[in-house]
Amino acid sequence: MVELLTVIALTIVVAIVPGPDFAVVLRNALVGGRLAGIMTALGIGLALGVHVTYALAGIGLVVSQSILLFNVMKLIGAAYLIFLGVTMYRTASREMPADVKTMGMPPLKALRWGFFTNATNPKATMFALSVFLQVTSPQTPLWTQIGYGAIMVSGVSLWFILVTMVFTLDPVKRQFIRMKLWMERTFGILLTLFGIGIALTTHSSRP
Template sequence: MIELLTVISLTVVVAVVPGPDFAVVLRNSLVGGRMAGVMTALGIGLALGVHVTYALAGIGLIVSQSILLFNALKLIGAAYLVFLGITMYRTASREMPADAKSLSMSPMKALRWGFFTNVTNPKATMFAMSVFLQVTSPETPLWTQIGYGIIMASGVFSWFVLVTFCFTLDKVRNAFLRTKLWMERTFGVLLTLFGIGIAATTGATR
């Protein structure tokens, strides 16, 4: 029971604290619409499943014990966030969709954004490793650990779906779309800063 409560608590904290995942879901929801937001959230949930899988397979232990490998993964994630941020900034536009409810992002593109943002996110890596290397014990059954993984992925997915529904309400979305250019540029700068921040901490003692 203590393990379960700890997993749920960590999931809530990791989901709610703003980071690259939150920025991408918010941006895609406001610009691409509700379906884009939900698909971005699904991509994040699927990526978290990847983190859970390698943590369960024991690869997480190897990563946690190898500073070189862990820092390499951090740099890859940082580079992706910087690339995504710069792309978002450069493609920012004042142009409004002909219909405020129409989608300007395909579901698959939104899913890819969510997936790659999370799968290269060191915070998600540490989240999975902290659960399966520190919270659970060798006596925890495999199926129980898989259940924890499902709780983690579905919990994060559910949170971002809620975020999507809140920010795609007509009044909220229309208000944001009136400042579309600066909103997209702001999200681009934030993602770039997230990436730079991750790169700057590479090599630090963990």
């Protein structure tokens, strides 16, 4: 029971604390519409499922003991976030893109944004490792650990779907359209800063 409550608490904290995942979901939902936000959330859930899978398989133990491997992963994640942030800033405009106006953000593109943002996020890696290397014990049955993984994935996905539902309400969307340019630039700057922050801590950090 203590393990279960700890997993739930960690999932809630990781989900609600603003970070790259939140910025990408919010941006895609406001620009591309509700479906884009939901697909981004599902992409994040799929990537978290990858983290859970390798943690369960024991690969996470290797990563947690190798500062070189972990730092390489962090640098890849940092580079992706910086690229995404710069792209978002450069493409910001006051007007909705013509293709978005007519059909919204392509669902697969939104899914891909969510997946790669989470897959390259060291915080997501640490989330999975902290659960399966510190919260659980060798006595925890495999099926129970799989259940914990399902809680983590579904909890984070549902949170970002809820964020999407709230921020795509008409009053919120109308407010966003009036502030579109500076909000997109803000999201771009935030993602870039997240990436720079990760890169600057790479040399001394280890799991």
